[in-house]
Amino acid sequence: MAELVSHPDEVKIVSKRFGRGATGIDRYLELDGYKAVQKALGMQPDGIINEVKNSGLRGRGGAGFNTGMKWSFVPKQSPKPKYVLCNGDESEPGTCKDRLIFEHDPHAVIEGVVIAGIAVGSHTGYIYIRGEYRYLSNIMQQAIKDAYARGFLGKNIFGSGYDFDVYWHGGAGAYEVGEESALMESLEGKRGIPRIRPPFPAVVGLWGGPTVINNAETLASVPHIILGGAEWYASLGPAKNGGTRLFCLSGHLNRPGVYELPMGYNLKKMIHEVGGGIPDGQNLKAVVPGGSSTPVLSADEIDVAMDFDSMMKAGSMLGSGGVVVLDETTCMVKFALRTIKFYQHESCGWCIPCREGTDWLKKTLTRFHAGGGLKKDIDNMYYLSENMLGRTFCPLGDAAAMPTMAFIKKFRKEFEDHLEGRPCPFEKEGAVEQLPVMA
Amino acid sequence: MADVNITVDGKKVTAPAGTLLIEACKSVGIEVPSFCYYPGLSLQGACRMCLVKIEKIPKLQTACTTVISEGMTVTTTSDEVRQARKSMVELLLGNHPLDCPVCDAGGECELQDMTFAYGAAESKYMEAKNHKDEQQWSPVVYFDRPRCILCYRCVRVCGEGMDVWALGVQNRGVVSIIAPNKEDHLECEECGMCIDICPVGALTSGAYRYKTRPWEMKHVGTICTHCGDGCKTTLGVRRSDTGMEIVRGDNRDKSGINGDFLCIKGRYAFDFADSAERLNQPLIRKEGRLTPSTWEEAFELVGKHFAEIRDKEGGQAIGVIGSNRTTNEENYLLSKFARVVLKTNNLDHHRTADFPAFVAALTGKLDITASMRDVFNAPAILLIGNNPTDQHPLLGWQIRNNVRLHRARLYVINTLPIKLRRQAANFTQIPAGTEGKVAAFLAGQDSVAEALASESTSRENWIALRDKLRGEQNLIIIFGSEIRGNDIEVLVKFGSAIPGAKFVCLGDYANSRGAADMGLYPDLLPGYHRVADNGKFHREWGGIPTTPGLNLPQMVDAAKAGKLQALYVVGSNPIGRFGIDPFAFSKSFVVVQDMFLTETALMADVVLPAANAYEKSGTFTNTCDDLQLIKKAGEVTDTKTDFEMIVRIADAMGFDVRKLVHFGGGGTRADMGQSRGAQSGEADQHGVWLEAHGLEPKMSPFDPMAILDEIQRLVPGYDVSRMNLLAGNDQHTNLAGSGPSTLHNPELIVPANDGLFSSGTLGRYSRTLNSVIENRHREPAETEVAAD
Amino acid sequence: MTFSDQFESRFAEMLSHYPTKRSVLVPTLLYAQDEVGYLSQEVIAELAQRLDLTELEVRNVISYYSMLTTKPRGKYNLQVCTNISCMLRGAEEIFDWCRQRLDIDHKGTTADGLFSLEEVECIGACSWAPAMQVNYDFHENLTVEKMDTILDEYKNRGMQ
Numbered sequence A: 001m002a003e004l005v006s007h008p009d010e011v012k013i014v015s016k017r018f019g020r021g022a023t024g025i026d027r028y029l030e031l032d033g034y035k036a037v038q039k040a041l042g043m044q045p046d047g048i049i050n051e052v053k054n055s056g057l058r059g060r061g062g063a064g065f066n067t068g069m070k071w072s073f074v075p076k077q078s079p080k081p082k083y084v085l086c087n088g089d090e091s092e093p094g095t096c097k098d099r100l101i102f103e104h105d106p107h108a109v110i111e112g113v114v115i116a117g118i119a120v121g122s123h124t125g126y127i128y129i130r131g132e133y134r135y136l137s138n139i140m141q142q143a144i145k146d147a148y149a150r151g152f153l154g155k156n157i158f159g160s161g162y163d164f165d166v167y168w169h170g171g172a173g174a175y176e177v178g179e180e181s182a183l184m185e186s187l188e189g190k191r192g193i194p195r196i197r198p199p200f201p202a203v204v205g206l207w208g209g210p211t212v213i214n215n216a217e218t219l220a221s222v223p224h225i226i227l228g229g230a231e232w233y234a235s236l237g238p239a240k241n242g243g244t245r246l247f248c249l250s251g252h253l254n255r256p257g258v259y260e261l262p263m264g265y266n267l268k269k270m271i272h273e274v275g276g277g278i279p280d281g282q283n284l285k286a287v288v289p290g291g292s293s294t295p296v297l298s299a300d301e302i303d304v305a306m307d308f309d310s311m312m313k314a315g316s317m318l319g320s321g322g323v324v325v326l327d328e329t330t331c332m333v334k335f336a337l338r339t340i341k342f343y344q345h346e347s348c349g350w351c352i353p354c355r356e357g358t359d360w361l362k363k364t365l366t367r368f369h370a371g372g373g374l375k376k377d378i379d380n381m382y383y384l385s386e387n388m389l390g391r392t393f394c395p396l397g398d399a400a401a402m403p404t405m406a407f408i409k410k411f412r413k414e415f416e417d418h419l420e421g422r423p424c425p426f427e428k429e430g431a432v433e434q435l436p437v438m439a
Numbered sequence B: 001m002a003d004v005n006i007t008v009d010g011k012k013v014t015a016p017a018g019t020l021l022i023e024a025c026k027s028v029g030i031e032v033p034s035f036c037y038y039p040g041l042s043l044q045g046a047c048r049m050c051l052v053k054i055e056k057i058p059k060l061q062t063a064c065t066t067v068i069s070e071g072m073t074v075t076t077t078s079d080e081v082r083q084a085r086k087s088m089v090e091l092l093l094g095n096h097p098l099d100c101p102v103c104d105a106g107g108e109c110e111l112q113d114m115t116f117a118y119g120a121a122e123s124k125y126m127e128a129k130n131h132k133d134e135q136q137w138s139p140v141v142y143f144d145r146p147r148c149i150l151c152y153r154c155v156r157v158c159g160e161g162m163d164v165w166a167l168g169v170q171n172r173g174v175v176s177i178i179a180p181n182k183e184d185h186l187e188c189e190e191c192g193m194c195i196d197i198c199p200v201g202a203l204t205s206g207a208y209r210y211k212t213r214p215w216e217m218k219h220v221g222t223i224c225t226h227c228g229d230g231c232k233t234t235l236g237v238r239r240s241d242t243g244m245e246i247v248r249g250d251n252r253d254k255s256g257i258n259g260d261f262l263c264i265k266g267r268y269a270f271d272f273a274d275s276a277e278r279l280n281q282p283l284i285r286k287e288g289r290l291t292p293s294t295w296e297e298a299f300e301l302v303g304k305h306f307a308e309i310r311d312k313e314g315g316q317a318i319g320v321i322g323s324n325r326t327t328n329e330e331n332y333l334l335s336k337f338a339r340v341v342l343k344t345n346n347l348d349h350h351r352t353a354d355f356p357a358f359v360a361a362l363t364g365k366l367d368i369t370a371s372m373r374d375v376f377n378a379p380a381i382l383l384i385g386n387n388p389t390d391q392h393p394l395l396g397w398q399i400r401n402n403v404r405l406h407r408a409r410l411y412v413i414n415t416l417p418i419k420l421r422r423q424a425a426n427f428t429q430i431p432a433g434t435e436g437k438v439a440a441f442l443a444g445q446d447s448v449a450e451a452l453a454s455e456s457t458s459r460e461n462w463i464a465l466r467d468k469l470r471g472e473q474n475l476i477i478i479f480g481s482e483i484r485g486n487d488i489e490v491l492v493k494f495g496s497a498i499p500g501a502k503f504v505c506l507g508d509y510a511n512s513r514g515a516a517d518m519g520l521y522p523d524l525l526p527g528y529h530r531v532a533d534n535g536k537f538h539r540e541w542g543g544i545p546t547t548p549g550l551n552l553p554q555m556v557d558a559a560k561a562g563k564l565q566a567l568y569v570v571g572s573n574p575i576g577r578f579g580i581d582p583f584a585f586s587k588s589f590v591v592v593q594d595m596f597l598t599e600t601a602l603m604a605d606v607v608l609p610a611a612n613a614y615e616k617s618g619t620f621t622n623t624c625d626d627l628q629l630i631k632k633a634g635e636v637t638d639t640k641t642d643f644e645m646i647v648r649i650a651d652a653m654g655f656d657v658r659k660l661v662h663f664g665g666g667g668t669r670a671d672m673g674q675s676r677g678a679q680s681g682e683a684d685q686h687g688v689w690l691e692a693h694g695l696e697p698k699m700s701p702f703d704p705m706a707i708l709d710e711i712q713r714l715v716p717g718y719d720v721s722r723m724n725l726l727a728g729n730d731q732h733t734n735l736a737g738s739g740p741s742t743l744h745n746p747e748l749i750v751p752a753n754d755g756l757f758s759s760g761t762l763g764r765y766s767r768t769l770n771s772v773i774e775n776r777h778r779e780p781a782e783t784e785v786a787a788d
Numbered sequence C: 001m002t003f004s005d006q007f008e009s010r011f012a013e014m015l016s017h018y019p020t021k022r023s024v025l026v027p028t029l030l031y032a033q034d035e036v037g038y039l040s041q042e043v044i045a046e047l048a049q050r051l052d053l054t055e056l057e058v059r060n061v062i063s064y065y066s067m068l069t070t071k072p073r074g075k076y077n078l079q080v081c082t083n084i085s086c087m088l089r090g091a092e093e094i095f096d097w098c099r100q101r102l103d104i105d106h107k108g109t110t111a112d113g114l115f116s117l118e119e120v121e122c123i124g125a126c127s128w129a130p131a132m133q134v135n136y137d138f139h140e141n142l143t144v145e146k147m148d149t150i151l152d153e154y155k156n157r158g159m160q
């Protein structure tokens, strides 16, 4: 059970019921639960979509696509059933926010799924939760059962004449399955290999039916928008970046934790004030601002607003909300190696550039960090990443290439310090050999 | 479909809507490289070799998954595209073992070609390569993991193309690996399609592995000799002690009726040809024992005996049994030889289908037999009887892939739940022996509906099925030997009412159809003309007996009664095949032409070692009436073609062979075989030269082309384009002018009952087929495993 | 083969949630593994048969997911995250400590069959790093000292 933290700058919307016993359906109802869905049942589907569109809610899974817009791509008429699929595969290193939502507010996710369903004319929703989160699956399954018992799910929900079923689904350990099309494959009982697009899931998704796929946090935000209104939600953040989001602060911080802050919150402030600054009197070296796939920012680049557009301008990405803070004792080569090791391990192996590229990078970085690096390796790794970027079957290849390029570009000197037999300047004696190597 | 206009590298391209960009480029000669894209298989987008630049789209796009749209402007030659291709090759080579010098695929490897074309000459990779040892998955399939580039072609062709699904992908990321269905080995149809489709040397053939380099073989395009489907195959041939050795069979240029398809037999079972048990000397029975002799002695002896018996007892004292595996020319020649030289109508062969009844039913109907190509394109197919997966692998492939790629509707009626039911829109299981009732019911005889109705298929179901079939157009009706005799006429009656319907009557061997068409019957001449009718053959051939001769069982009886004094068996093993008492012919003078000392040859007085279809030229007609050229791949020492042997026997009987084979055109020059020793040489090479130049030699009485002339002139339906035939194209023959044929003796039909891994006598001498069968027996059956 | 009643009722219920049978495969495999300890040949054959799949297909899927295993492992599977957030806060030390104390390596199992060790990717505990899961239970903000207590507890529990 993850610890909760708080900070005065927080604007608690998605996290407003955290720690308040809202897993219980009665308590959830006391805390305004299931009001939004009843309101949505009285609205026109297009009305719901517009409300969400205007709220400026953008996908919390990483890509930051306008949620209402995504819903509007679902065809009105479809010979095949339509589906809503909640992405709770949360596996991006640095990210641990969906976990809190499932732990403290599972009904909010259910409610979001139902509202999305009403908006696009679907009658079935699935909530996919990663296999490691077994205790959360149990919580979710109980929540679904309770909602069925009250008639909030199933036939004729809330006596509205609308039928809606919600089911839980579980993963079994695979980051790539978080990618939306691989997620559908996994749910269909297959290997998590992404699908060719187009067609996009909104048109051809689960079992061939149109499918809306959203991150758990995205869906958990929806009921609040329906109740509070688009205007209110949009006003919380800068233009086109409505609302708040859960930032997962981790790494070298005094007060790591998950904080809900308005979109556009200043990163520097987030680190030094919300996160309590760097421990042990160390200095900041770098920040990975949105999960491991986002390009690293150096210490002098952090005076930036944490919203999708500002981060893009700053040469990085807002990503999944995982803010990983690195102090000056961190070896960037080792950090790069650990990052790449992850992508090498999680690549589904379908396409050449990602499968071979991540393995090549991992091998080179391993040798490099152990002191066997050559000068040309640095350019070679950059060249490799450049050649992966934009050419892989799914964005996982980019997710491996982008940070690598940023590490090399921004910390080239540290790479050069490792060259030609020189041991890592950051390691204690002998530690290099003990680097855990994953099979 | 409407056409769509796009621009590729400044070139205007027009293609039907729905065309993939990679195909549109190909249509105007712009090559977009690919590993994973393979026409006819599902799209993958995995190898990323086909990335191209499409205007207005920031990222490079895969041409293999992009459907063209109006106005699309594409660049395939920019630096960006070139760099993308180069880097893909580079990335692949990173972990590739680069053992090209010893790799089977060397010289025929797409990875080599891509490296050559798109360049990655400089090696940036310094890391240790991932290694795994080679694995043997079956007697014929080997897997070399490090060479695998994971294009998933093998997985798809096995699953989608073959409906076998024996290959999968295991693990993920860089340790992903192609895996066989039984963990460390394969249990499958052993078709070798996975090997054929592998763009590199990751999957290799047990038969061919490490034997030669592709450029050191001669490649001869010919027709497989195993079943009645007639797949084209390219034989890879190299010299050996016995003259030649076939080391590989694959349809290299993917042309012809089978495209890239071959089954296990086509791909590996050519090895009967260099079986150690192959006969390579004429044998004459002396003092009760078969003793080696010279060709001259043998021909002289046979000629003398045949002539004597004919002259003394009359032709009716001689019987002839022909073959389902000799060429049309040989069959025609044999038919003519029997009638004209031996003066007998006692002629038969192993009948596996009732072609005469089929022809009788089709009389006068134009364009009513389906070609093998039609089977791939028909909107609907009705299959009654037979199990194509085992007995007609290509036909099975055509049906299956027609359903998969064109959504054809397949209706299957069978006594067993055959595998093709998985593709069927409707599968109806019936009790054994009721196929004829089905035909009757379909043709409108409602009274049999009660008899057909069963628990699983009610009377209503039957009526609904018939209504559905009646509603089809261009339906192809395929039937096995279960439907014969009068039932064929009934079925044809039903089919003829369906607009555009066509038929296929399934016969089992490589040239069963040709044997029938060329008149290896006691009562039918080539083209199903009756011996009694005073037709063109009487005019052309002159003086043929007009009363029908003895069929095979009658010949056996006659022999037992001492009335059949000589028996001439060409490429057939009646004693082995029909379980005839081996001593039935002990009173007859028996001459056998064969490759092996079969049960029949063992009882013979003279055995003449024969060449097989890979060692001669001529034509075959497959079970769908497609006429195809077979080409000689090489010669095996001290064997002769059946064609030559028949002519030599005629000559030894004192017959003017010019009347048998109209060789030498205007009679200017002739090669009587003097220049052609067993090892041939010049005449042969001359022939090859003439053929290569589109000319036909016909200089020798041993030249089947001279007989082909006659066949084309006299056998209805065979007047196809000679140019196309010589070019290696299949030509559909038309039976409409045949006949009138007769209703036949359906009880004489005996299906070959060959399975996937058997092929009559040939199969018994194939090392590969035997090793596959043995390997199967070694594995405990699944039920046994479950029991303990 | 037989599974527990709980498994069976869950399996039956899940089947009703999807339009295709095989959709239940991934979560079902995990539940089956929880019961049997690993995905034995028997389990694979049984599930393949129930879901109309070939055993090959089931194996293809199993081998894709990192939590699924076809080999038995210890009663308590220590999955130590060493991904970035945890690494920054000393995960390697935790992992090394486990290796030494249990005298096993990555994916190894102790001789008494009590513990297995695995270095895993991010488990969603970044803000409470370093962290590990023992089977499904999270242990967060780990220190070497804390590890001692945790391991002792499991050991005691395992001995009972």
Ligand SMILES: Cc1cc2nc3c(=O)[nH]c(=O)nc-3n(C[C@H](O)[C@H](O)[C@H](O)COP(=O)(O)O)c2cc1C
Pocket: A058, A059, A060, A061, A062, A063, A064, A065, A067, A087, A088, A089, A090, A091, A092, A175, A176, A177, A178, A179, A180, A181, A213, A214, A215, A216, A218, A219, A394, A395, A396, A399
């Ligand atoms: C490799 C990869 C992994 C991903 N993992 C997740 C994930 O764990 N959770 C998630 O919500 N989205 C993940 N995504 C993003 C999803 O593909 C998808 O964009 C998202 O679920 C859409 O929801 P949203 O619009 O609400 O963000 C991942 C994407 C990629 C390329």
Ligand code: SF4
Pocket: A176, A194, A346, A347, A348, A349, A350, A351, A352, A354, A355, A392, A393, A394, A395, A396, A397, A398
């Ligand atoms: S980029 Fe390619 S190999 Fe990597 S995860 Fe995506 S599809 Fe799989």
Ligand code: FES
Pocket: B033, B034, B035, B036, B037, B044, B045, B046, B047, B048, B049, B050, B051, B062, B063, B064, B065
């Ligand atoms: S051919 Fe297009 S990705 Fe392989």
